Amino acid sequence: MKVLAFTLLALVAASAQAGKLTDALVKVIPSFPTGFVINGTEADPHSAPYIVSLGTNFNKHSHICGGTIINKEWIVTAAHCISNPVGMSAIAGLHIRAEVDERTQHRQIDFGRVHEQYSGGVGPFDIAVLHVSEPFEFNEFVSPATLPSREEIHEGETHLYGWGQPKSYIFTPAKTLLTITTEIVNYEQCKEVLPEDAPLASTNLCSDSLQESKSACNGDSGGPLVVEHADAASELIGVVSWGYIPCGLANMPSVYTRVSAYVDWIAKIQSAFYILKQSTEMKVVAVTLFALLAASAQAGKLSDSLVKVIPSFATGFVINGTDAEPHQAPYIVSLSNNFNNHSHICGGTIVNKEWIVTAAHCISNPVGMSVIAGLHERTEVDERTQHRQIDFGRIHEQFGGGVGPYDIAVLHTITTNIINYDECLYLMPANSSLAASNICSDSLQQSKSACNGDSGGPLVVEHDDAASELIGIVSWGYIPCGLASSTAVNMKLFVVLIALAVASAKANIIGWPGFPEGRIINGNEARAGEAPFIVSLQTTKNAHYCAGSLISDRVVLTAAHCMTYANFQVVAGAHSRSDNSQTQVRQASSSRQTVHEKYDGGVGPYDLGLIFLEKPFDINALTRDGSAPVSTISLATNQFTANTDGVLFGWGRDNSGSLPDKLQKLDVDIIGYNECLAQLPRGNKLADSNICTYTAGTTDGACNGDSGGPLVNKKADGSYQLVGIVSWGYTPCASTKYPSVYTYTGAYTSWIQEHSNDY
Structure with a gap:
């Protein structure tokens, strides 16, 4: 199990005195070759169905570390286990470490992220988190552990699982999965026992074998420390990180990464991954240059003869451009392969505080690349510039290299005219790689164009009273650059082929916990008590992350993708998020919830689940003004047949991006599957069990801050019924004109009734 960066601090047993470990530490051994659960016993086969064996090579799996499945696509492990995540191997369903059979599932890692503050x-x-290229199939041999609530501090008995050597003096690896039962040692006690210069952090937790010589050692790096529940999935509370050797000495704690300190970080990385994977909001349409000699253009039509693509063409320029005003384009950045020795290779565009858009062909290895923003003179770095390092990058999965779609290129400010696809296609050679997702710019009468040095840069529309609008990313073109129109050649344009990224945003889950773009767009404050059925799902630290609806005094209906925490709370009767005086709060846990068995994570159908409360809400308790702050809502039970008016309720960021204190509402037009499908881009995940809200020409809608919340309409008697559960939509929320998508409750009436008495 690679690196117990369980990365090992070494300690000779004889140097422990008076119950206090000596301060003498040997050098860290990041690839220490042996690993074991000291004095552990063989685990019952498949009693830890969430544990995986990690290897560096998918085609030749050799166990280096453990990891923990947290859902069908994601694994949590230790950062010190990761060198190059892409291509790593994960095997789930193992008991005997070398025995791969019909119960095991072998997956390749296609993305991984080490915490950006981990320094080795x-x-x-x-x-670290790892994404598998193909989802796991859950069964009795393979299933996830749950994550703890944010910043939750555990105490008491825990269980550690791992493969490795069973004794510190036996150097033959154990064949079967081992386990030990340990006690959590609180931070202050652990700090007291360890040497003063031990790198213990408040985000660690420790386990102690008390009187027995039981511990984890580096062979179990990245593996799970869990709290086991009798009636629910085990809860991942620690990731094996580091300890002292010789392993297994009494009173020597093992040290783990405390998972509750990183729940938000895990959610953030997952959200970022899905943004990059599923959103073509800034679609990279690859721009390596077509080369065309001017002399080969004939009869008003460009010749089909193309010179060899030059993906790393060394010079780049904007032909016949003029100097931009200093800092006129504050969104452009200079990119380089080396953070410590910045040498400009491409341009890029800042689209928010964390993300830059550039061309796929600019990227070989994104991690460690250099970005400088605020430049005017390319080599003049001063107090106005900001230098950043790239810690993650993603090339569009359909980019095949060379010339074609799914790439991107560069910028310098130059006035261009946008021409339509048909005109651009006419002016292109017959074998060009023009795609419908491209747009072109026309140099008209002048020899103005982008050239390859501008790869990755922006084509923008500038507004007098607003920020410039990114409409294209420089992709590819022909050389010689900047040829003007002439009678002999009749070359009206230098094509800049650009990805129409902004206009073709793809689906994103609404409501991944912690995702920063949540809002009801163009909504208004609801009246106090107007939606007494809505509940706020909150972490144990009172942080709202999803909404839900009370369908009985004990049962909450929400979105499946909101079911992410082991322990959380349900708050009913809330109007102002900052005033809890009129609310009722109930504690909840993953041990009392049901997610639709066909929901497979991410964007798609079956996105619903039920939360069951041990203590019922006090229904219809009146406030001083006579309104009912807590009440239930009935469900739509019939098949959706006709468009209708509806109302959306929820908390979330408004148009300005600020978080409103009061519950918001929005009057919406509800449409059915066929009409919604006609308004969505191709490749969407709409199912016939979805309904949508959509008003042509507006940006009204739900966004992720309202995940799981209620879409309602009025029955004949004037009361509300729940018709939809906020599920997914498109970003950016405040500007997209695509429909918002909901799970239609009428499609799941039987399932809800069948499972409403599960607990």
Whole structure:
């Protein structure tokens, strides 16, 4: 199990005195070759169905570390286990470490992220997440552990699982999965026992074998420390990080990364991954240059003869451009392969505080690349510039290299005219790689164009009273650059082929916990008590992350993708988020919830689940003004047949991006599957069990801050019925004109009734 960066601090047993470990530490051994659960016993086969064996090579799996499945697509492990995540191997369903059979599932890792503050070796932030290229299929041999609530501090008995050597003096690896039962040692006690210069952080937790010589050692790096529940999935509370050797000495704690300190970080990385994977909001349409000699253009039509593509053409320029005003384009950045020795290779565009858009062909290895923003003179770095390092990058999965779609290119400010697809296609050679997702710019009478040095840069529309609008990313063109119109050649344009990224945003889950774009767009404040059925799902630290609806005094209906926490709370009767005086709060846990068995994560159908409360809400308790702050709502039970008016309720960011204190509402037009499908881009995940809200020409809608919340309409008696559960939509929320998508409750009446008495 690679690196117990369980990365090991070494300690000779004889140097422990008076119950206090000596301060003498040997050098960290990041690839220490042996690993074991000391004095552990063989686990019952498949009693830890969430544990995986990680290897560096998918085609030749050799166990280096453990990891923990947290859902069908994601694994949590230790940062020190990861060198190059892409291509790593994960095997789930193992008991005997070398025995792969019909019960095991082998997956390749296609993306991984090490915590950006992890500096290697022994220390804090020793956590990483891995994404598998094909989802796991859950069964009795393979299933997930749940995540704890944010910042939850556990105590008491825990269980550690791992493969490795069973004794510190036996150097033959154990064949079967081992387990030990340990006690959590609180931070202050652990700090007291460890040497003063031990790198213990408040984001660690420790386990102690008390009187027995039981521990984890580096062979179990990245593996799970869990709290086991009798009636629910085990809860992942720690990731094996580091310890002292010789392993297994009494009173020597093992140190773990405390998972509850990183729940938000895990959610953030997952959200970012899906943004990049599923959103073509800034679609990278690859721009490596077509080369065409001017002399080969004939009879008003460009010749089909193309010179060899030059993906790393060394010079780049904007032909016949004029100097931009200093800092006129504050969104452009200079990109380089080396953070410590910046040498400009491409341009890029800042689209928010964390993300830059550039061309796929600009990227070979994104991690460690250099970005400088605020430049005017390319080599003049001063107090106005900002230098950043790239810690993650993603090339569009359909980019095949060379010339074609799914790439991107560069910028310098130059006035261009946009021409339509048909005209651009006419002016292109017959074998050009023009795609419908491209747009073109026309140099008209002048020899103005982008050339390859501008790869990755922006084509923008500038507004007098608003920020410039990114409409294209420089992709590819012909050389010689900047040829003007002439009678002999009749070359009206230098094509800049650009990805129409902004206009073709793809689906994103609304409501991944912590996702920063949540809002009801163009909504208004609801009246106090107007939606007494809505509940706020909150972490144990009172942070709202999803909404839901009370369908009985004990049962909450919400979205499946909101079911992410082991322990949380349900708050009813809330209007002002900052005033809890009129609310009722009930504690909840993953041990009392049901997610639709066909929901497979992410965007798609079956996105619903039920939460069951041990203590019922006090229904219809009146406030001083006579309104009912807590009440239930009935469900739509019939098949959706006709468009209708509806109302959306929820908390979330408004148009300005600020978080409103009061419950918001929005009057909407509800449409059915066929009409909604006609308004969505191709490749969407709409199912016939979805309904949508959509008003042509507006940006009204739900966004992720309202996940799981209610879409309602009025029955004949004037009361509300629940028709939809906020599920997914398109970003950016405040500008997209696509419909918002909901799970239609009428499609799941039987399922809800069948499972309403599960607990």
